[in-house]
Amino acid sequence: MDNVKQQVLKMIENSKNEIITRVQEIVRYPSVTGEEKDAQAYVSRMLKELSFYVDIWEPTMDEMEINPDFLAARDHFDGSPNVVGVLKGKGGGKSILLNGHVDVVPEGDNDWDDSPWSGKLEDGKIYGRGASDMKGGIIANIMAVKAIIASGIKLKGDVIIESVIGEETGGGGTLSAISRGYKANGAIVSEPTDLQVCPVSMGAMWFRITVKGLAAHAGTSYLGINAISKASKIIQKLDEFEARRVKLKKHELYQHMAVPFAVNIGTIKGGVFPTSVPDEVIIEGRMGVSPDEEIREARKDLEDAVYEVSEKDNWLKEHMPKIEWYGFCISSGGVDRDHAIVKAINDNYKYVKGSEPVVVGTPWGTDAGALNRYGNTPTVIFGPGPGETAHKANEYVEVEKLMEATKVIACTILDWCGYEQ
Ligand SMILES: [Zn+2]
Incomplete structure (x- = not known):
């Protein structure tokens, strides 16, 4: 097991330049509400290159009915496609769902030192609206799976990668994906937790x-x-x-x-x-x-x-x-802190970082609430970005944490899904 993990960690280390470039590229698409299409085309190209089956569709309002309390700041999703990629496993393993939202909040005031869409790399940080919340997380999810594939490892369980829209306006994208049947034995939402492990999120x-x-x-x-x-x-x-x-x-x-x-x-x-x-x-x-x-x-x-x-x-x-x-209105929810998906992340955090993770609840709502409540998918929140830079000027994600999150997520996938070499 350790050999396999070491091989994947090395692959991720060797992919550092690509990980940085991918985050820079996706940040340069200004995917505010209603403008997510180009960023989603980018994600879908990445998934297709990795031989994922890719499903692209525009959510509809009737798919929101699974959440009786649903409210959103938008009344349609026309022009805002969801992208979901499925990589079938060999069979006999648990499935995992990796969720991230591609929509970002508006760039806001003029306090930015550079363009909010620059993707500038400086002092080990990648800047831009969405770098932390949460395109860094989306790229960590995809690059984790890419490293496993590139290492010649065949997973037993299925991997589902979701790049959803509508999180910042009430969670419509993830509700739509649940309605369409995307569920798994466990999930990670790579929101900006600053590498803290969050078994619950508030509503x-x-x-x-x-x-x-x-x-x-x-x-x-x-x-x-x-x-x-x-x-x-x-x-x-x-x-x-x-x-x-x-x-x-x-x-x-x-x-x-x-x-x-x-x-x-x-x-x-x-x-x-x-x-x-x-x-x-x-x-x-x-x-x-x-x-x-x-x-x-x-x-x-x-x-x-x-x-x-x-x-x-x-x-x-x-x-x-x-x-x-x-x-x-975004649902609260979570899993027990002793749940197997939390343990899998905790163990691999220790494996990668050599220290105990901080385990807390998120200070904001996330799509984990809906996945837990309406998707019957036990979900933990764990991602690279620092939450305190989200929704502000000069938002950034640190390259080091991006690398560490990718490593922890990759090792968690190996443990969770099982594999053959
Ligand atoms: Zn977010």
């Missing part, structure tokens, strides 16, 4: 609360009801609600976070003119969900908190704030 969803008041002239404000004053009661209640969740929603893999499942108020809009009593305030925010928590329960808890404070107010109890869940 996240957006809410909107509309608080009504009554307009009046500021000079006779007692004839109106100030919606901003009323909204401040709701905001205070949401802060208390979050503090209560910190105490109630304890999770062993989130002890490192001060507020693991935050209730963040992201925007507030209200009022039109200093001399008018405002008659409407709209509060929008994002709520984190524990891996052990159902989306519906979490929603109800927030709704109950808002209704509870409203019941104590003469105006609000007659004009209950309207609560909407909209735009984004």
Whole structure:
């Protein structure tokens, strides 16, 4: 076994230039939502070169029905194809699914030192939007399998490589792939965990609360009801609600976070003119969900908190704030930290790095939630990128971690799928 792993690790070491070039090339496709097509064509060419059977299709909204809580910031997937490659094993081994999302968030402000799509290599880092989140992970997945194939090793179990769209807007690509039947005995989502092993990921969803008041002239404000004053009661209640969740929603893999499942108020809009009593305030925010928590329960808890404070107010109890869940909802979920897929990654992390991995939950939602909940596929999250550079200017992935992730993933595939030489 060790000989075989050593051979594959050497192959990966020898492929370092190609790994770097591949990440640079894929980063140069600006695959923001709706523009994923060219990056997906690139992935599909890579998979075809490795003799994968390649399936390319555009997801449809009815495929989302497997997740009853699905919400997305987009209403169609036209022009945004998923790419899935299947490499059939010899038989008699367990199948593995390697998942990554090709969509990236917009480049954002102008704080970039270079073009966000440069793929620049400097001081051992590859820069660009998506380098960390998570094109580095996609390339690590593919290059891990490439090294196994190039070493002349025949796997027993099937390998499924997914390059999905729509993760940043609610997880539609992975749900579509599950609906189409892509499942496995185990999966790795190579999101930017900075080589931490994450058996669970939190869920996240957006809410909107509309608080009504009554307009009046500021000079006779007692004839109106100030919606901003009323909204401040709701905001205070949401802060208390979050503090209560910190105490109630304890999770062993989130002890490192001060507020693991935050209730963040992201925007507030209200009022039109200093001399008018405002008659409407709209509060929008994002709520984190524990891996052990159902989306519906979490929603109800927030709704109950808002209704509870409203019941104590003469105006609000007659004009209950309207609560909407909209735009984004990604399932929480995970596997037990002793699950075989987690153990396989842990063991190979130790084999490659010579030290114990850090095992924690992810601070954001990932497609692992859907794979675990709706795909019946035990999934662990492990990837090269540093999470703290994701969604920011000067996003990067370190070459060294890219290499290490590729090695750990390759050795995990060997153990999981079994092989013949
Ligand atoms: Zn991501």
